[in-house]
Amino acid sequence: MDVKAIREQFPILQQEVNGSPLVYLDSAATSQKPLQVIEAVNDYYRRYNSNVHRGVHTLGSMATDEYEGAREKVRAFINAPSSQQIIFNRGTTVGINTVASSYGDAHLQEGDEIVLTEKEHHSNLIPWQQAAKRNGAHLRYVELEADGTVTAENVRKAVSEKTKIVAVSHVSNVLGTVDPIKDIAAIAHEHGAIIVVDGAQSVPHMTVDVQDLDVDFYAFSGHKMGGPTGIGVLYGRKSLLENMEPVEFGGEMIDFVGLYDSTWKETPWKFEGGTPIIAGAIGLGAAIDFLKEIGLDDIAAHEKELGQYALKQLSAVDGLEVYGPKERTGIMTFNVQDVHPHDVATVLDAEGIAVRAGHHCAQPLMKWLDVASTARASFYLYNSTEDIDALAEGLIRVKEYFGDVFA
Known part of the structure; x- marks a missing residue:
């Protein structure tokens, strides 16, 4: 990959921060946007801004074609069988x-079980906590290996005939671990359960x-893949989506409305109530x-190389502890001995280096790691x-700075 040429397509990376060239290492939180994405959104607002589906005028037709064209691009990108299985929303959380x-x-009843892991992002934990409370179900957790990885063997121990839903992340936003989703899906289906994957x-x-992968539901966010904020995707197995009720009601998602009852459009539109996120989808x-032009396999290989290089370089820093396995994606979570992660991030920011600090919306994992918070560098x-x-x-x-402060 020609990283220099790629960087030139990201206007924000051409600046200095606090007098130093920007080193952006927070893409797990949100990625930067290439020029062609910025121009696509700008083009929509400048040239054919209109609502979709409802109008028959020229601008409305153009907007509808681009919006539904984006849905087809998503379908092909994740190899879904039909664009009707691609639901646009605000993001993975939604x-x-x-x-x-x-x-x-x-589908959940008293005594049913939902299987999770302790490393889940809050967005793939709290919704299931609330669903369990509403329906009398119980949460069970897959035991993590010492390095934070998930094995099919441990998933099999956690899943039982009482399991109705298995909800896991494909990649941990803290440890960079990659879960064996295909194996987990097979185990869930053997027990009559469905699998929901956080693909952010x-x-x-x-x-x-x-x-x-043979997953039943798969959710991800556009802003982490070079797209705008406020746009996300839920993929679902068509047979499941067709029998699900919408959770938001109003315009756009209806078929017939009477005074006392209404019916819904077919999927995916019944899940997209109100004016959709048109510019975001485009x-x-x-x-x-943009990502297809570069190639996902090349991106994955590049990030793996960066991860291994970072593990080597950071491990050479005295007093620095890196969390997670040797084999990982481009996510590096660490702590500097006797220095709070927020202080680490503040000092780095003074030199134009952007990293994350905190619990990363994964407080149970922080407890499992026996830390209050960490710093995180993530690569793209x-x-x-x-x-x-x-x-x-x-x-x-x-x-050196905090050594002098406390000397």
């Missing part, structure tokens, strides 16, 4: 909440084939075009080994 509220409330950290970084379509296609060198050098200065 997608998982939709499944928990619609499918969960219709996987779809932007690797090839995802929902048919090959921008997401442009982001998919526009990062280079020079960015990691800058991070390692910055962390050395963090240690």
Whole structure:
């Protein structure tokens, strides 16, 4: 990959922060946007801004074609059988909440079990907590290996005939671990359960084939893959979606409305009440075009190389602990001995290096790691080994600075 050429397509990366060239290492929180995505959104608002589906005028037809064209791009990107299985929403959180509220409330009963892991993002934990409370179900957790990985063997121990839903992340937003989704799906289906996957950290970084994985629901966010904020996708198995009730009601999602009862459009539109996120979907379509031009396999290989290089460079910094396995995606979570992660991030920011600090919306995992919070560097296609060198050098200065402060 020609990282230099790729970086030139991201206007925000051409600036200085606090007098230093920007080193952006927070793509797990949100990725930066290439010029063609920015231009696609701008083009919609400048040239054919209109609502979709309802109008027959020229601008409305153009907007509808682009919006539904983006849905088809998403379908092809994750190899879904039909674009009717692609639901646009605000993001991964909304997608998982939709499944928990619609499918969960219709199928969970007293004594049923929902299987999760302790490393889940809050967006794939709290909706299931609430669904369990509403329906009298119980939560069970898959035992993690010492390095934070999930094995099919441990999943099999947690899943039983009482299991109705297995909800797991494809890639951990803290440890960078990749779960064996295809194996987990097979185990869930053997027991008559469905599998719901949080794909927020996987779809932007690797090839995802929902048919090959044999998943029932798969949710992800556009803003983590070069697309705009506020647009996300829920993929669902068509037979399940067709029998699910919508969770938001109003315009756009209806078929017939009477004074005392109404009927809904077919999927996916029955789940897209109100004016949809038109510009966001169009921008997401442009982001998919951009990622396909570069190649997901090349992106995944590049990030794996960055992860291994970062593990080597950061492990050489005295007093720094890196969490997670040796084999990982481009996510590096760590702590500097005797320095709070927020202080680490603040010192690095003074040198133009952007990292995350906190519990990363994964408080149960922080407890499992026996820490209150961590710092996190996350890499994407526009990062280079020079960015990691800058991070390692910055962390050395963090240690020097706080060593002097407390000397």
